[in-house]
Amino acid sequence: MEKIVIEGKNRLEGKVKVGGAKNAVLPLMAACILNSGINTFTNVPDLADVRTMIKLLNILGAEVSLENGNMYIDSSGVNNYEAPYDLVKTMRASVLVLGPLTARFGKSRVSLPGGCAIGERPIDQHIKGLEILGSEIRLEEGYVEAEVKKLHGGVIPFDVSTVTGTENIMLSAVLAEGETTLFNAACEPEVVELAGVLNKMGADISGAGTDIITIKGVSELKPVVDHEVMPDRIEAGTFMIAAALCEGDIEIQKCRFEHTGALIGKLLRSGVQIERLDEGIRVRGSERIESVDFTTLPYPGFPTDMQAQMMSLMCLSEGLSIITETIFPQRFIHSGELRRMGAEIKLVGNSAVVRGVKKINGAPIMASDLRASASLVLAGLAAIGRTEISRVYHLDRGYEKLDKKLESLGARIWREKD
Ligand code: EPU
Numbered sequence: 001m002e003k004i005v006i007e008g009k010n011r012l013e014g015k016v017k018v019g020g021a022k023n024a025v026l027p028l029m030a031a032c033i034l035n036s037g038i039n040t041f042t043n044v045p046d047l048a049d050v051r052t053m054i055k056l057l058n059i060l061g062a063e064v065s066l067e068n069g070n071m072y073i074d075s076s077g078v079n080n081y082e083a084p085y086d087l088v089k090t091m092r093a094s095v096l097v098l099g100p101l102t103a104r105f106g107k108s109r110v111s112l113p114g115g116c117a118i119g120e121r122p123i124d125q126h127i128k129g130l131e132i133l134g135s136e137i138r139l140e141e142g143y144v145e146a147e148v149k150k151l152h153g154g155v156i157p158f159d160v161s162t163v164t165g166t167e168n169i170m171l172s173a174v175l176a177e178g179e180t181t182l183f184n185a186a187c188e189p190e191v192v193e194l195a196g197v198l199n200k201m202g203a204d205i206s207g208a209g210t211d212i213i214t215i216k217g218v219s220e221l222k223p224v225v226d227h228e229v230m231p232d233r234i235e236a237g238t239f240m241i242a243a244a245l246c247e248g249d250i251e252i253q254k255c256r257f258e259h260t261g262a263l264i265g266k267l268l269r270s271g272v273q274i275e276r277l278d279e280g281i282r283v284r285g286s287e288r289i290e291s292v293d294f295t296t297l298p299y300p301g302f303p304t305d306m307q308a309q310m311m312s313l314m315c316l317s318e319g320l321s322i323i324t325e326t327i328f329p330q331r332f333i334h335s336g337e338l339r340r341m342g343a344e345i346k347l348v349g350n351s352a353v354v355r356g357v358k359k360i361n362g363a364p365i366m367a368s369d370l371r372a373s374a375s376l377v378l379a380g381l382a383a384i385g386r387t388e389i390s391r392v393y394h395l396d397r398g399y400e401k402l403d404k405k406l407e408s409l410g411a412r413i414w415r416e417k418d
Contacts, residue, residue, distance in 0.1 A: 003390045004403055006380035007412040008362055012248030014409045018236045018255040019045040020069070020229030022398045024190040026093045027167045028197050028229065029053045032073040033060065033100035034175060035201055037223035044071040044229055048397045052091040056083055060097065075223070078104070085111040085142060091397075092116060095123055096164055099172035102135055102146040109145045117369040119328040129156045129169035133176055153178030153217055161186050161298040166213070167194050174203040176217040185213045188299040189259050193230045200224045233259040234305045235399060236281065238374050240264075241309045242406065243283040244272045245316065245382040250409060253280040262302040266292050266310065270317060291319035291356055296327050308334045308375035315343035316382055317356035324351045334372035337365040341383055362387035370398045377402065381411055390418050 020043040030053070032039045044050065044066055054064045060081070063074040081101045088094040088111035101108035113123065127137050127144065132155070135148040153176050156169060166186040171194075173180035185191070187209055195208030201224050204216040236255035243250040244267060257264070257276045264274050264281075269292050273284040291314055296304040304327035314321040315338055325331050329350035339345055340363045344355040362385035367373035373395035380387030392415070395402060403413045 001390070001418040002392055002415045003388050003418040004377060004392045004395070005414055005416055006362070006377065006387045008381055008383040008385060008387060010246065010381070010410050010412055012242055012246040012250055012381070012406070012409040012411060015251040015253055016239055016405050016409055017253045018231045018239070019043070019400045021190060021232035022047055022049055023163070024193045025050060025229045026053055027096050027164070027171070027190065027194045028227070029057060029073065030096040030100050031171060031194065031198055031201065032057070032062065032075045032223070033078055033097060034104055034171065035221040035223050036076045036078070037074070039073040039075065039223040040226050041071040042069060042226060042228045044069050045232065045400045047400055048393065049091050049093065052087060052094070056087045056094050056097065059084065059087070060101070081105045081108045083110040088113050092121060093164060095126065096168055096171065098126060098144060098146065099130065099168035102130060102148060103151055103172045103175040106148050106150065107146065109143050112139065112142055112144050117333060117372070118331040123165070125158050125160060125162045125165040126168045129165065130172060132156050133169070133172055133180065151176035153180040156180065156182050158182065158184040161211070163188050163191065166191050170194060170198065170205065170213065170215060173215040173217060174198050174205065174221065178217055180215045180217070182213040182215070183211065185211050186298060187211055189230060189233065197224055197227055200227065231255045234303065234371070236260055237263045237303070237306045238309050238378070238399070238402070240267060240272070240274070240281070240283045241313050241378055242381060242409070244270070244285040244289065244313055245378055247285045247287060248409070249282070249284045251277065251280055251282045255280055257281055262300060263306055263310070266294050266302065270313070289313060289317040289356070291317035291321040291354070293322040295324040298327070304328055304331060305371050307331065308371045309378055311335065311345070311352065311354060312338065312375045312378040312382070314354040315345070315357065315360060315379065319356055321354040321356070322351055323354065326350065333368040334375045337372070337376055338379055340365055341379055341387070359384055361385055364388045364390070367391045367394045370394050374399065374402070377406070377413070381406065381413070
């Protein structure tokens with residue numbers, strides 16, 4: 001295992017390019033199950049989660065290659081409809097194959113994902129949606145088994161706004177007979193990206209990006225060619241906070257201003273300077289960080305995937321910040337590690353009360369999940385002295401070479417054997 005070592009307190013400066021979005025590419029890969037042929041994508045990030053999805057597609061019978069950001073998926077050999085426990089337990093997003101396998105084969109067997117470090121994470125809405133589309137569902141030996149002769153359209157009111165739930169049902173309804181309407185659909189940019197790619201494949205989806213999505217079923221889909229994966233808004237946000245924490249001046253290239261609005265609004269209020277560029281964002285931190293309160297919400301609200309990183313910033317702010325987590329109420333494991341660095345954080349129910357301190361100190365700390373690892377890296381950059389973060393495999397699930405990119409901006413950060 002590797003650990004990341006950081007000698008903190010270096011100013012960050014320069015340009016950095018954001019990669020393709022993890023949470024966009026995973027459903028796009030699952031979408032290839034719906035056609036038979038060669039699909040190609042560009043700007044694909046080389047992440048542990050993408051590699052897990054490649055393994056899963058391989059097991060299902062697809063041929064996949066990923067090199068220099070170019071991905072090739074030949075789905076013509078897909079002939080297996082079972083996603084085994086070993087893969088699903090390492091990546092919950094594996095459940096995204098449930099919808100497309102059911103749509104293509106009328107059958108699927110997918111290991112039921114359990115809880116994880118950020119909370120319980122049920123998939124009842126995915127299951128309810130498939131049932132409304134006509135599928136029979138059984139839960140047997142830890143697996144969800146779906147079976148149907150032919151999916152038909154339906155009206156699906158989601159009880160909660162769910163990103164992969166919306167995606168899974170879109171991935172089923174595209175090949176159903178008739179029209180499906182999703183109410184209270186997730187509006188995240190990754191859902192819009194998936195709808196766009198499915199439409200390129202020949203689907204008929206409208207309304208993506210709003211909370212009502214209409215899908216007119218078609219009889220078949222064709223492969224997609226050379227689709228460029230959208231930039232990762234969470235990686236972009238992570239660099240913004242790095243600049244804010246290190247009095248930095250960073251030009252974040254190839255990211256979309258409009259995807260990071262809720263975060264930008266809060267950063268502006270905390271005194272960070274932000275400038276919209278043609279294809280990126282310039283972020284300049286200042287010596288004084290004002291505290292702000294924020295609440296995580298579905299898009300376009302403040303993303304839960306930025307909560308941990310923003311908490312690191314608030315640890316060094318002037319004043320008191322109240323952070324409320326409404327998506328994953330338990331997603332605060334990083335607060336304990338930040339406290340070990342000298343931060344003052346109290347948890348009250350699903351809120352964290354952060355009292356800003358003048359300085360935090362480096363310490364040996366442990367990553368518990370993907371975004372928590374990013375928040376600890378950010379804290380390490382701003383801390384006095386040496387921080388050692390173990391279990392960084394969590395970071396590699398969703399950030400491509402974050403340490404190298406930060407090093408290129410002037411951070412003293414490297415990996416060592418743990
Ligand atoms: N929920 C249910 N029932 C369901 C589905 C969800 O009650 O059937 C609840 C969840 O427990 C949660 C809320 O609905 O309280 C929202 O969860 P959602 O389903 O939207 O989360 P997800 O689809 O499992 C995706 C991202 C997460 C991100 C969340 C929220 C992917 C592959 N994952 O997860 O990303 O935090 O949406 O935006 O898209 C990450 O990248 O670090 C990450 C965890």
